[in-house]
Every structure is written in structure tokens, then in C-alpha cells.
Amino acid sequence: MFTYSLQGLELTADVSGPLEVEENETTARSAVYQVLGAFFAASPADAADGERWSKELAEAATLLPFAFEVGSVAVPNGTSSDDHAAEHDRLLGGSALLGGAARDDRDAEIASVRREYEYFGLASSDEAPRPADHLATELDFLQYLCFREAATPSPRLVASFRRAQRDFLVNHVLDWVPGFVAATLAAGAGQPLAWALERLDAFLAADHDYVVARLGA
């Protein structure tokens, strides 16, 4: 069984339907978003455990309906936790992980993504405060939409959740993440960050194509 696990967001309303569902192609997509979101929300120390992340991502991706190379990650010997922390701060510190920072008007972007979360029954979590435009929050949202697509018995809601995934990818995530990934890699990201960035970039592109194709069908 697959259970979604929100970190930066929380439910604001009674949501009909189950809280866990049998694993399938759609929960696999949700699971990948969950792992990727967790990676970019993790502390530098946690994020440094490349073996763990690659294993979790591989497990999550088992039932994916499209080809997705998880690959492996090899963290160079001798990299200290301080090195990881410094590297993390250098590449992901400041506003690097904030989608709104990549736009002219961050406030407008935050309002926009917040409204998306709200309409689908979510709000920023009080227990795990994180900016609404943080990469991990946005991936959290996609995780939730995929889970709801898998869990709802209503064909109308299924279509709505799919459209929401496509629109959120196009209007928000894909609008800034590819640039962020390219810039961070160009800035010399080491492992496992480079691996995670490449997996993120590849997965977003593949998932977008998949969702668009499903909607077209």
C-alpha cells in the first residue's frame, strides 16, 4: 500500500476517499515526487547519504509507467560532512530553491502557488514551515495530486487532478527548475546533489510528457 506523506503542506479540509491505496503506476509517480521532495528538503547531512536516496528512488520508481533511469550515485571518498554542508550552502542556500526568486515578482508567484494548493485542499504546514514556492513544497504538491488521482473514485476528479498536474508543471515547476538544475550543475555540483538534480530534471520532463499524453487520450 502507498501512503502519501506531506511535509511542507497540510490538508485543510476533509478529503473524501482513502488515505492509502494499492500501489500502481500513479502511486509510483507520487512516490517519486515524495522522494525527490524529501531530498530537497533534507538537511545537508541527510542529503549526503547518496546510497540511501538512490535506493529509495529506485523503490519508488518500480511501477512507473514510463522509462526512468534512476542510476546510482557514488559519493567521492573523503568528502566530509563539513564539505557537504559547505557545498549545500553554496549551491542551494539563499533563494536557490525558491521558484519565486526566479521570477520578477516573487510575491505574485507565492500567491499563485498558494492559491493552487488551496483549491486542492492544502495549505502551508504549521509544523514544517517552508516557503510556498520552495522546490520541495512544489514537489509535495505534485506528490499529493498524483496520490489523489490514484485514490479518488470520481472520473471527473481524476481528470481534474491530471489537469492540475499538467498545469502546475507547466506554469510553475518547469518554468524554473530546468534553469535551476542547469545553473547548479554548471556551478560544479558534486554528488549526490548532481545525481539528484539530473534525476529531478529527467523525471519532470518525462512525467510532463506522460500527463499530457494521458490527458490527450
Added chain:
Amino acid sequence: MHSEDVIGLPRSEERASEDTYRSRWTWESVGWGTHCVDCYPGNCPYRVYSSGDRVVREEPSGTFDTVEEGVPDANPMGCNKGACWSQQLYDGDRLLHPMRRVGERGSGEWERISWDEALTQIADSMLDAIAEGGPQSIVREGTPEVAAVFPTDRFFNVFGGRTLDLHPSFNDFSIGLHETFGKWNPASSADDWFHSELILIWHMNPAFTRIPFYHYMLEARYHGAEIVSISPDLNASHMHADYHVPISSGDDAALGLAMVQVILEEGIADTTFIREQTDLPCLVRTDTRRYLRASDVRGGGLARDDQLFHWDPEQGLVEADRGNLLLHGREVALSGSYEVTLANGQTVTVEPVLAMLERQLQEHYTPELSQAITGVHPDMVRMIARKAATSRTNIMLGWNSCKYYHGDLIERAMCLLLAVTGNWGKQGTGIRSWMIGMADGMFTLMVKTLPGVEGAEQLLAAQEAGTAMMRAADPSITTEEIAVRELSRTLARVQLGEEGTMGMRGSPPAFWWYWQGNYRERWNNPEWGDTSLPRTFDEYFEEAIANGWWTGLDEPRPEDPPHVLIECGGNMLRRTRGGATQLGPNLWDRLDLIVSIDFRLNFTGLNSDIVLPAAQHYEKVNFHIPTSHTMRLTLSDRNVTPAGEAKPEWDIYRLLLETFARRAAERGVTEYGNGTGATFTPADMADRYTLNGYLTGEDQVADEIIRDSVYVGTLPEGTDLARMREVGFERFIGWGTSPYALAQASPIEMEKTHSPFRNHVELGDPFPTYSRRAQFFIDHPWWTEAGEDLPVHKPNPRSGGNQPLRMTSGHNRWSIHSMNQANPVILQTHRGEPLVEISVEDARARGVADDDLIRVWNDITSFRARAKVSPGVRPGQIVSYNGWDGHQYADWKGANEIEAGMVKWIAFAGGYGHINYSMSEWQPIPVDRGVPCDFELDPTPTNDGR
């Protein structure tokens, strides 16, 4: 060359002059605006220019796209009112602060108070009212304005107040269309008029009232169409018509029936259309003058009472299919008489409705006979009838006919003309009323209990479950009929209380007027009603109650008086037929508190206890009424901060609920009921109103409306408030689930104009009537008793007295109702004060000259206004255009004071298919056309106010 060389001004002075204009036409921001208070169909997209948090001007955007190749686009979409709307934002009657009266009601003495003081007093009065008579003793009438209506609905739902069905209050219910089609609201897109070959402007004056759309008629004319203007007076729409038919006021049914007589007699009727679309082939028993029913033929038990029959020349007696109208070439009988053996062994003679109709027309409505009624020459009747029979004919109907006592008969005759000429369900044909729909998010927002997509889904799922249940009970029923009749009827009687948000009690206002406004007295005046009826008004009324036709709706009873009236966006004293003369002593004086929420101090506000300033267009997020006339959702955005202390209605109600909860707690009120078992807890009402804080403000509310509409499938994917703010409007892509949208019964084709009823013609979808057809024979016992089972002409009753003149009305050119009557720019474009138009002959006979102050009177009372002596007005008629507010007249007595507010007595009927109440549909409506009156030179000229 410099300008001083030409005009000789020193350059500095010229610059000062230029700078004045530069300053005036300088702006800092541009947004979208439109004018949503029942300027119907409206939806004109305007660009609004603001500077220093103040609107400086507006102009039509001209941005609507072309829909169908070869058909003109709608641009520029605008009118004189819209072009200077912003002037009203800062005009003298603008409400800027909460105010409380300090003198008698209507004394004009006010004090400015804080929002907290105002809301606390209202909350206390509400609590007093609840203690005295339950929450249902807090009443509202309302407005069609989108930004006001859904917060008001939600507010009343949350605390359990009583809401009056608004439709009869403004009386645009095309009752004859309802009697014929089971729905009153076909509304083609305005560009569809271009496809017409013959346009009958009939009970309408589009040159005044449809300024943004009137060009389609002229373009149709350049495209080859002919325009016929049918009206007693020579109004402005006559100017561009090919023919004017000068008909005596209110006698239009006779004209319509005479045209039908010609068409049938000359054999130029569309018999295939008649057979498939109408009840005219259905068989009627000659012994009872009632339909032959399955219960007659097969006995009672399981036989449907509403299963009717055709006569097939080959098969004999056949059931008239209730599931599909198409006959696939079968020519069921339209004439002749036939013998049928009933279940009880009796043999009876039956004949098609059309055979009865033809006899009646021949006996009473030949063109020559009708001339005695209408004054229209028979040659004119024949000419137009022949044109209608051979053309794509479109009846441009306003909401004038429905305001006559026998307006239903007039409209039934119009529909009959279209039926025999095959003129609906095709582009450029049909008849029009109004509709609101498609922006389904507006409706979900009134009642949703969960935020976001889950709340929308919950409502849709519930509606689908109800639909499935009804379809299981009757597999032949269509989704349209379920939506139009069954679901809305069920909803009208549902009061879910705290478990849902449908806590308010809905009431057809006829009972409000009867019990609480003492209209009982007027309606029972035997000389003011239909004198051809054999019984008194109260005999019909009491029979309707006894039959249970209004059970649960016939409120508020005398023992359940109202205590608080909250009028939001409406103007009850101006609008109500009978006005303050009737409502004042009977209702107004008994109310403990009257609250008016509006952007301006109108007549009702002037007679209220507390007035609350509401934000106006350009100051709040709003949409125009979504309608198939334009097929677009149009945004009016918050371009500037509301003037003074004004607030959007959404915020006003939220604050009121918070204050209500505070005062309830301080007074120890934790819970109350409404007498039907539902309970309400003040402490959580604000949370329920906002869905626990989810709907924090007007942006969220507007976005929710759009997103829910996308979810239902009426707006394109990806549409949200941000998108609307970019483009200003969005074209609808689907009908959604609302009754009036489904009643269009046509596909939406994105590159084609919209013409209603195509599904009836092309697919054979049945109509939501008793017979499942366009129904011209109504064998409800009251119709039989009234002699109206078939369309007939009846003279207009003398509701108000036996005076020789008849007052008619219509919308004027200068205002949408009373909204713009005080606009400083508009006032300069006409005489600027209340007037009535009178004929040269009637003026001369009474010694009245143009611009004299006259007293117009009947048995009820009188009012005074300027005389506009016009050669366009027919002798015997006076025209009092709608919209002047009561306080603009001398003595604060407007034209509505001499209106009796009579309702058609048999409109209290029920228990017969579509002759049954459902929200905004079948019910009694007051009339105000053809009011008996006379006038004289004002005997008190020193009091003329000049």
C-alpha cells in the same frame, strides 16, 4: 507653426489649458471593468483608467473575438451609461460611511456611525428578531448583481433567514413562454440575430434597451432581413424598421392569433414542425375538452395520466412519444375526428388540438375580426403572416409583455406563430427571454461546504445522484427536465439547516405580498381582476392552498411576521408595484429594522434605518451576469480602493457574522432553531461562511468561482482569476449543470452563433412540459374555467380604476433601472427629472403643454411629473419610463405608486406538469402595464420643485 500664431494666446496660457486636459486624461493604471447590476445582457468589457486611487475614465475595450465567419463581431460593446459610469463613484448620492437615521423613517436625517456600531445594532436586532420569530423573520429580497447575490445567499443560508424568490420582484418572468415550453428562458446569442430574415420587434425597444447589441438588427437588415416594429407608440426602434404595426396597448394576442389564422387558412404552415414539436396533433376528447389520456384508454392503475395520444392514419390510436419528438416522416393527424373506446367501455370522439384551434381562430381571430380589437389593418396582418411563414423569423421580445395581466396569452400567441411557421431551433429564429448560467462556480459557491475542488465535486456528485434517481423513476425524462423542473423544485423546498448551507427559507413573494403587504385587499377587488372569471380571487387562492400546491412555500403567514429587512443591492420601495403607498402602512411600519446595503442612497435606503456603504463597480472583484446572449464571462476588477469606508458585500457579511457571533455570546445565545428542526450556532457561522477561513476575501472568492466553473466544464482549462485579469473575459465552452443553461437545449459550437432549442428540433429531445411538447392546449381545470386552455385574447383588466388612459412603461435610454438616474453626466443628456410622455391629443384635451407639471392619478393615488408631449405617443396611452427613483418625484411619490400590483389569479395554480412552482419559475407575478389612469395640469404648481 505655433498655436499662438493662430489663436493669439500667450503660450503659457495655452499650456495651462492643455495641461488641464493632460491631467484629466492621464492615468497610472489600467484594469478591466463592466457594469453588473442587472444591465442585461451587458457584459461589455471596458478598460478602466485610474490615477491616484481614483477612476478617471473608462472606455469600451472592443476586444471580443469574432465567433462565426461572416457574422459581425460584437464590438465595441458599450453605451452611454457605461461610458460615464465612473462619474457615479464620486457623486453626491454615493454612500461613503455607515449611517443611521436620527429622525423618522424617510425624514432624511442621518448620523454617521462606525462600522462596529452599525454591525452591532444590526446583530442585536437580528438576535431580537430570532428570539421573537425565529431567523425566518429576517427577510431579504435582493438583487441579481453577481457580487452581491452569492454572498447574500451564503449569509442567509448560514444563519437561516428568509429569502424571497427574486424573479417576481422584478417580474421578467416570461410566463407565456413557460406555459408553452415548460421553460421561460431561451436566449440566443446576440450575434445569432444576424441570421434572421424577419425580425419582429415586439414588446421591446432595443434602440433604448439593447444599445450594445442593436447593431445586429441593423446588420441583419443590410444582410437582407426585414424589420417589423410592433408597438402602440412610435418608439426609437421604429426609426430603422421596415414596417411599424401600430397596435392598441396590450392587445397583441389578437394580432398573433390572426396571423396564425392566416397561415393555417392559406396552407402555408410548416406541418412537419407542428407535428413533431407541438401538442397540436395530440388528441382531445370532445365530451370533456380534455386530453385523451392513457388513464382514459387503459384505466387507472399503472397508466400514466400524462401519456397523450396521436392519431396515425395507418395505425389508428398511438401514444405520443414522451421520450422523443421526431416522427421520421409519419404524418399523424392534424385534423378530423375519431372514435375511441375507453377502458370503461365508453366510446368518445376525439380530435387533434389543431382542429379545435382552427375553429376558434376562424370564429374569433380572422384579420378582419382582430382589427376591431387591435386596430391593425387586415392587409398588414396578412402581409406579416406570409413573411413569417416563409422567413427565418425572430421575435425580439422584451420583458414588457410579461408585465401585462394577460401577458401569458400574448406570449402564447407569439409562440404559436413561431410554431406554425417552424421558427425555433434554427439560427436566426426563435423568441427570447433572459438566462443566467454557465458560470457554475457562482452556484457552487452559494452552497458548498468543502473548499476547492472537493467541494465542487461533492455538489456535482449529489446532483448526479439525484438525477439518476429521477431517471430511474422515469427513463424518458431528460437531464434538462430534471434540472429545469424536478431538481429546482426539490431544492426550493429543502432547508438543511446546519448540516448543510441550505439553511435559508425560500418563499415566492406572492405570499409575502398577500400576507404581509396586505395585497389581499387589492387582489380581491372584483373590478380590478379578470372579470370573466366565475370566482373571486380568494376562492382560487384558498383552493390552491387546500390542494397543497404551495405547501411549505406559502409563507410568511400572518402569525409569522417579519422583523428585520436586509435589502442588499435592491431597491424594494421603487421596484414594488404599489410602492410605499401599499408597503408603507402595511409592512414598512411594522418592521423593527430596515437595513440597506448599497453603493448609493437610493429610495429604499432613504427609508431605511441603517445604510451600509458597498463597494461599486471598479472597486471590487465582480463578474457580469453570465448569459448565453454573449456566451462570455466578463470580469469587473478592483481597480481602485472602495470610496470612503465602503466595502465589498462579501466582507460586509463576514463582519456581520463575526459581530453576530460576538453579540450572541454576550447575550448567552448559543443555539437557535427555525421551527423546522434545523438548528443554528452563531459561534461558527463566520467559519461556515468562509469555509473556515478558506475564502478570505474577494480574490479567493472570484478565483473559486472560476476554478469551479472550469471543473464543471463551462470554462476552458487553465482559466483562473490571473488569466481573467489578463484578458478581461473568457468564452464559455460548456453549459454546465444549471437549469437555465440546460434549458437552451442546444450544442455549444465555438465557431457558431447560439440558437436555442436545436436539440428539440434536431434530436427530438422533449420539452419539459406536461405533454413533453411545446404545449398550446393546457387542460388544467383553471385554464378551462378561464377559457384560456387555448391561446385567446382577453382585454387588460382595469386594475386601479376606470380611468380612460393606460399607462405603459419600458426601460429608458438613460439608466439601468434607477442605477444611473442621478449620474451627473447622464442628467445633462435629457430633461433630467421624472417625466411622462403623453399624446398631443390627450395633452390638448386637458390643457397641458410640453414640460408642464402634471398630476397622474387613478383610484389608488397620484404622482406628479413633467409632461413630455410627444406625437409618437398614441392617444389614450401615457408612457412612464422605468427607472426614476421615488425621491426624484415631488412628494417622493413615483409612478409605481398608482400600480395595483395585481397578479393573474390563475397563476396560483399547480399540480399540473410544468404548472408547478420551482425556483425563479412558475409563480404569480405582479403586473404594471396598461395601468388605468388620467392626468391633469398639476393643481399645485408652486410646489413643482423648480
